[in-house]
Amino acid sequence: MHKAKTPVLVIGGGIAGLSLASRIAGDTGVILLEAENELGYHTSSRSARQLIPSYGPPAVQDLTVRTLALIRELEADLPEPILVPRAFMLVGTEEDVRDRASGHMYPVTIAEAAALAPELGTGTFEAAGLDTTSVSCNTDILLDWHRARIESSGGRILTGRRVDSASRTGDGLWTVTAGGESFTAEIVVNAAGAWADPVAALFGVRERGLQPYRRTAAIVEAGNPPAADGPMVASAEDTFYYRPDLEGVLISPSEAVPSPAEDARHRPEDIAELISLVNSLTGLELGRTVRAWTGLRTEAADGLPVVGFDDAVPGFYWLAGQGGYGFQTSSGIAEFAAARLLGRDPVLDVSGALSPARTGL
Ligand SMILES: Cc1cc2nc3c(=O)[nH]c(=O)nc-3n(C[C@H](O)[C@H](O)[C@H](O)COP(=O)(O)OP(=O)(O)OC[C@H]3O[C@@H](n4cnc5c(N)ncnc54)[C@H](O)[C@@H]3O)c2cc1C
Structure with missing residues (x-):
């Protein structure tokens, strides 16, 4: 060595x-x-x-599976597990979902998707894919x-x-x-x-x-919250994702806006627009923002x-x-x-x- x-x-x-x-x-x-x-x-x-084995190019997917195995090993040192099962569901057009539903993600019917996430209006998307190996991580x-x-x-x-x-x-x-x-x-x-x-x-x-790219997220109160063990739901067109959270619903506009390297701050108008989009597509009845933030995802x-x-x-x-x-x-x-x-x-x-x-x- x-x-x-x-x-x-x-x-x-x-x-x-x-x-x-x-x-x-x-x-x-x-x-x-x-x-x-x-x-x-x-x-x-x-x-x-969220750790999603079906997300990303092949090398990333392999590294994700390996990371999950290694985190499960280190969980032995902790008083309680830090990985909690949370399925990942992609919704969108037939074409967009088909392109991404491979490997750990498999196609599900609209009825199956609606049973997992009843807040989704069935008329708002054509197809869905599900990754049941996905987990939330503390x-x-x-x-x-x-x-x-x-x-x-x-x-x-x-x-x-x-x-x-x-x-x-x-x-x-x-x-x-x-x-x-x-x-x-x-x-x-x-x-x-x-x-x-x-x-x-x-x-x-x-x-x-x-290149750093901005990505915003927020925790928002919901009049009709999703089931606590419901999936993370993401649009295949990268226009939004959401998942249940202890304090409400975590939402993101899935944006990727180039930024200088800096301490990025969210723009309240982005959150307002996102709430209105998600409310138009789901029955979540999103309301008050509990907190919001923006971070930089840096990519080659x-x-x-x-x-x-x-x-x-x-x-x-x-x-x-x-x-x-x-x-x-x-x-x-x-x-x-x-x-x-x-x-x-x-x-x-x-x-x-x-x-x-x-x-x-
Ligand atoms: C909204 C959002 C959602 C995300 N969701 C997920 C998710 O669900 N799952 C997932 O896997 N990933 C997710 N990511 C991506 C993930 O958060 C990042 O890939 C990861 O945090 C990057 O870690 P890092 O250590 O490379 O960068 P950072 O956490 O930014 O750490 C880099 C550190 O380097 C320090 N630094 C910089 N310059 C110097 C210097 N000159 N001297 C000393 N220190 C310096 C900085 O201060 C900083 O603390 C998300 C990102 C965002 C923004």
């Missing part, structure tokens, strides 16, 4: 950086640097918390499990440390500064989410065209994560571009990346599909 001479430096304290750091801590030294004063402040605290507990594992394995987590400069010393080590402190590392992992390209540029690494041009050593700059490891799949692929990607960093054989080899050197990036 390769043992780095210096702690591996992980930049970013979202689900990507935390899950990788928790995977390698114990086998090698690790220091995680997070710019904000708390972990998971950006996209990782703003998700819909992502707060997952993030905290990783934090605790890093710390109990001797890793260090430093918040309020924005990496703002990097240089290479004669012996090939990186010198990185963050929050006025200086760190030395043989290997740096770029898990900076929406800031992954600007962070790469700091290290003199070619950017990969990683081909929609696949960018994971692996940079092909031109030694000691720089990409862990970025997780888009809308960051939680559902987290443990699978961390397991793969840890194997690569520690010189082991990965269980699931996604090196070709996710390579930072692939065509088009």
Whole structure:
């Protein structure tokens, strides 16, 4: 096993950086640097918390299945499970649903769909597909499990440390500064989410065209709420999704609007428009917004994560571009990346599909 001479430096304290750091801590030294004063402040605290094996391109689907298996293993350490079964149902035109209903998703009749989600008007969609392997995840507990594992394995987590400069010393080590402190590392992992390209540029690494896209979600009260164990329902045309929530209904307009890397804020008019759309298509009778938020989903041009050593700059490891799949692929990607960093054989080899050197990036 390769043992780095210096702690591996992980930049970013979202689900990507935390899950990788928790995977390698114990086998090698690790220091995680997070710019904000708390972990998971950006996209990782703003998700819909759903893991959907039928969602995404094939490599993402494989990583999702692997992630579910790995999270089920770590649930043994927890007082209660963090994965709760919640089917995922896609509704839309025959053509749109047929295109996406494969693998873990199978077609269901309109009558079956209406029995699962009676709030859906049967006249509003032509076809439905169902993924019964999908689960909701308590992502707060997952993030905290990783934090605790890093710390109990001797890793260090430093918040309020924005990496703002990097240089290479004669012996090939990186010198990185963050929050006025200086760190030395043989290997740096770029898990900076929406800031992954600007962070790469700091290290003199070619950017990969990683684009952040806004996505909004809200918890809204409903006059006629769906069953607590009802499915997450999404339009195949990506115009909305909703699912039951303890405080009401979680809804999203499923938008993907390009954004600079920033602390994204929701626009109340987007929520108002969405409530009116969902009310026109369902009997949910959505009303008052309990809370709303916007996060950034950051993607490469081909929609696949960018994971692996940079092909031109030694000691720089990409862990970025997780888009809308960051939680559902987290443990699978961390397991793969840890194997690569520690010189082991990965269980699931996604090196070709996710390579930072692939065509088009
Ligand atoms: C509305 C919405 C719904 C979603 N729903 C789901 C879902 O149901 N299932 C799912 O799997 N995914 C979902 N996602 C996507 C998922 O949330 C993301 O893929 C995931 O959180 C990305 O994690 P990350 O660690 O890469 O990024 P982040 O959580 O953004 O973490 C990156 C961190 O890097 C830090 N950083 C940046 N620059 C520096 C620097 N220079 N120095 C130090 N630190 C730095 C940032 O402060 C940040 O904390 C959703 C996203 C949104 C917005």
